[in-house]
Amino acid sequence: xxxxxAKLAVATSLMFKELADEQLVELAVRDDPEAFGEIVRxxxxxxxxxxxxxxxxxxxxxxAAQEAFISAYRNISRFRGDAKVSSWLxxxxxxxxxxxxxxxxSRSEEYLGDEDEAESRVFVASPAVSPKNIAEKGERLKxxxxxxxxxxxxxxxxxxxxxxxxxxxxxxxxxxxxxxxxVKSRLYTALKQLKLRLERISVEVV
Amino acid sequence: xxxxxAKIQECGHTGQIxxxxxDELPVGVKGAFEHHLxxxxxxxxxxxxxxxTSVAVKEWRAEAFEPLxxxxxxxxxGRRPKIGVFSTILDMFRQPVYAVAAATLxxxxxxxxxxxxxxxxxxxxxxxxxxxxxxxxxxxxxxxxIEQEPAEEAKPMIAKDERPAExxxxxxxxxxxxxxxxxxxxxxxxxxxxxxxxxxxxxxKAVPEDxxxxxxxxxxxxxxxxxxxAEGDED
Numbered sequence: 001x002x003x004x005x006a007k008l009a010v011a012t013s014l015m016f017k018e019l020a021d022e023q024l025v026e027l028a029v030r031d032d033p034e035a036f037g038e039i040v041r042x043x044x045x046x047x048x049x050x051x052x053x054x055x056x057x058x059x060x061x062x063x064a065a066q067e068a069f070i071s072a073y074r075n076i077s078r079f080r081g082d083a084k085v086s087s088w089l090x091x092x093x094x095x096x097x098x099x100x101x102x103x104x105x106s107r108s109e110e111y112l113g114d115e116d117e118a119e120s121r122v123f124v125a126s127p128a129v130s131p132k133n134i135a136e137k138g139e140r141l142k143x144x145x146x147x148x149x150x151x152x153x154x155x156x157x158x159x160x161x162x163x164x165x166x167x168x169x170x171x172x173x174x175x176x177x178x179x180x181x182x183v184k185s186r187l188y189t190a191l192k193q194l195k196l197r198l199e200r201i202s203v204e205v206v
Numbered sequence: 207x208x209x210x211x212a213k214i215q216e217c218g219h220t221g222q223i224x225x226x227x228x229d230e231l232p233v234g235v236k237g238a239f240e241h242h243l244x245x246x247x248x249x250x251x252x253x254x255x256x257x258x259t260s261v262a263v264k265e266w267r268a269e270a271f272e273p274l275x276x277x278x279x280x281x282x283x284g285r286r287p288k289i290g291v292f293s294t295i296l297d298m299f300r301q302p303v304y305a306v307a308a309a310t311l312x313x314x315x316x317x318x319x320x321x322x323x324x325x326x327x328x329x330x331x332x333x334x335x336x337x338x339x340x341x342x343x344x345x346x347x348x349x350x351x352i353e354q355e356p357a358e359e360a361k362p363m364i365a366k367d368e369r370p371a372e373x374x375x376x377x378x379x380x381x382x383x384x385x386x387x388x389x390x391x392x393x394x395x396x397x398x399x400x401x402x403x404x405x406x407x408x409x410x411k412a413v414p415e416d417x418x419x420x421x422x423x424x425x426x427x428x429x430x431x432x433x434x435x436a437e438g439d440e441d
Contacts, residue, residue, distance in 0.1 A: 045275065052271050137269075144266040162228065163263040164271065169230060184224050188256075195259045 013038075021085035028076050036076065040069050043086065046165050047093045053160030054097035054153075056145045064100050068093040087175040094157050101153070147197040155190035162187055213248035223249060227256045 016024060016038040027035035047068055051061035072092050079088055148156060161167045161175065169187075173180045214220055222239050225231040231239060243250045299305050 048274075049271060052274070053267070056270075058274055140262070141266045141269055144262050145270070148263065148266070159263065163260065164267055169225075169228075184221070188224055191256050191259045194263070195255060198259070198262065 022081060025076060025079055025085055028073070029079075036073055039072075039085065039089075043089050044069070046086075047089060049164040050090060050093050050157075050160055051097055053148065053164040054094065054156060055100055056149050060100055064096045065093065068096045071096065083177070084174060087177060090161075090175045094153075098153055143198055144194075147194050150197060151190055151193060155186055155193065158183060158186040159190040159194070211252075214252055217242070217246055217249060219246070219249055223252055223256065227253060227260060 012034060016035060019027075019035075019038070021039060021042070024035045024039050028039070044065065048061060048065045051064040051068070052058065055061050055064060068089065072089055079085070148159065151159065157176070158172060161172045162169075167175070169180055169183050172178075172187075173183045176183065178186075214223070219239065219242055222231060222235065226236065226239055226243075243253060299308055
């Protein structure tokens with residue numbers, strides 16, 4: 001009996017792998033949670049990457065990604081077939097990240113207190129690298145994180161999708177339901193602003 | 207707009223700069239743009255500026271995000287291999303046919319045992335053995351000691367009715383105080399018990415039925431036999 005159940009689970013899993021996102025959503029709407037599980041497996045890394053790029057912190061990114069999937073599952077019956085599932089998930093995740101950012105702003109003072117702690121968790125020291133280099137590199141990455149975090153959300157989501165999720169311009173355009181030219185324009189502006197912010201922050205630090 | 211940006215606008219390759227930075231230019235166009243970059247200082251400067259910013263973000267991603275994707279622990283989802291005869295037999299009984307066969311066999315054995323015990327319980331020997339105490343092996347040797355007393359006379363077994371009155375075992379109330387104490391000593395002494403077990407190795411003699419004749423039925427036959435032994439001591 002256990003063998004049969006295991007084989008059935010494997011067969012179901014293989015069947016789900018063959019299905020398109022939209023078909024999985026249809027199954028999930030018909031109260032098949034395993035189908036939604038396959039959607040989560042497919043997109044969890046990308047959604048987590050998006051949340052990490054938008055928020056800059058692991059714990060918040062994990063929470064936001066989880067909340068995004070929960071929200072998607074709760075509202076799966078409202079999914080319109082005219083958009084891609086990936087676009088729908090990305091929009092939910094972006095909205096979740098923006099909500100988190102708004103909450104952060106409202107309690108920004110207490111949040112800034114543990115910024116350094118978050119940075120210290122991120123970098124793993126290699127014995128081959130000197131402490132000076134580690135400190136310099138850590139400082140540089142901290143500046144990048146702060147600069148990306150300070151970008152307007154519409155620019156930040158584009159640069160995060162490009163750099164973290166490595167999506168093509170067309171994929172970003174499809175996901176955000178924007179013209180291709182708008183995506184390129186936003187990315188160009190984001191990079192330029194980032195360059196300026198990095199230069200300004202580094203000058204301030206020095 | 208800076209002077210450099212104005213020059214880029216003039217040369218008409220603005221739309222290709224980002225595609226080149228992110229390697230999304232078609233192969234033919236890419237070659238042509240590379241030729242242009244070699245000649246246009248403004249475009250090459252812009253490309254290097256964008257690439258350096260992109261590399262900074264990529265570096266942040268590689269340092270901060272990539273380690274998070276590495277699994278920190280693994281979960282074994284497959285079935286653990288079972289080694290040994292016992293597990294093989296256990297696996298065999300997971301199949302319904304073998305499981306039902308084993309259950310039937312067990313049930314049949316249980317029913318057979320029940321009827322076997324039920325039929326044998328009607329025999330008197332078995333009934334008496336049920337009444338026997340839980341420690342018969344430890345008690346019977348004391349009987350052999352008692353039997354040695356009338357060794358010279360080699361008395362025949364006396365029927366219950368013909369037995370003289372003085373040989374009748376007293377009831378619990380009639381027992382002398384010494385006998386009761388001896389019984390208590392016999393019950394509490396482990397060493398005495400051990401001796402009794404040791405003498406169990408001797409060949410057993412048949413216990414005459416009438417030794418138990420007048421003794422009221424007690425839960426522990428050893429008490430009665432010990433009482434008899436105490437009587438011998440008193441004599």
